[in-house]
Amino acid sequence: MSDQNPVFIPGPTNIPDRLRLAMQVQTRDHRAPDFVETFAPVLEDTKKVFATKDSTVITFPSSGTGGWEAAVCNTLSPGDTVLVARYGMFSHRWIDLCQRHGLDVQIIECAWGSGAPADKFEAALSADKAHKIKAVLVTHNETATGVKSDVAAVRAAMNASSHPAMLFVDCVSSLGSMDFRMDDWGVDIAVSGSQKGFMLATGMAILGVSPKALAAMETAKLHRTFFDFRDMMKANASGGFPYTPPLQLIYGMRESLKMLFEEGLENVYARHFRLAEAVRRAVDGWGLSLVAQSPELYSDTVSAIYVPEGFDSNTLTDHVFEAYGVSFGVGLGEMNGKAFRIGHLGSLTDTMVLSGLATVEMGMADLNYPVALGSGVTAAQDYLRNSRPAAIKSAAA
């Protein structure tokens, strides 16, 4: 099997050589004076990706899940109420984490394939006259279903009900790939990680924390030690770390930010839209359906695709891995066996996406799916060649 085949899972994502090399550094002393010069600019520049001026960027050596835990433990107290909608595996897991911390979780059950229900949030917040709800939790991009939620609409609903709750957003599989506006959307804590849009190895949770969340920290009573914002901020203030930092990831992050800014965040988002659209055209060409219920919910980083009745999506993902050495995302939770996922985020080109579509198409043909060989690839090719950005067009001329 060739390790040059890209992965089409929605994280961890393909690591460009430039970033693999950037992470390849010998041990350095994080207490030496030059660590400040490496680390402080990374924290400052990450704010641009969150689109925030007001918030503080805080990182932990952890996967994204640790970022959820840090958000909750630093700002809430046992018995506090949080309001969450469940519409996929990741919103479900965030609910589970809150429950295990002894929070009172008010859950709005939604169909998998739908997004955050701003209207239901507004009703729940308006009914909460005593302001027991301390935070509203939203998964911006539900990676299990390929659904992007409208965070601005949730903020508008919170404002309409004049409720003082904080807004926490999981943007692990959207930050650095799809438009995210922490300040404009009034997000109090945004949680992300190193291994998706930042195209790095797994191991760094990356959070944006608003002044309001920092104020809540002063009275919050849940226990935290490793994930204590205060220890981290105190050390970060002089450019340091309260324990051993993931140095290689910090070097990687520095280079990843450079890459994102060189391309331009707007261009990065446009590239993700265009590649996602090519995948959606292919799905349509195959005669299959997305799990996402309507176009405004379509994620530009991952597509979850129902297999036809009578087929098992796990057989498809296993077969494609064994026959062609390529990984696609399995169906998670309720979608297990029913849908497979194509991750299309991070370091990705037209050519890479076409190779993935062609490969999974072969897999479906091998398993006698009612899908014509070429039907999806042709639709994607048509779209891609007719939507080339100016830079690619002129290079080809």
Ligand SMILES: *Cc1c(COP(=O)(O)O)cnc(C)c1O
């Ligand atoms: C990947 C992901 C996470 C974090 O998962 P880890 O494996 O802990 O990094 C959280 N939320 C969403 C939506 C994700 O896609």
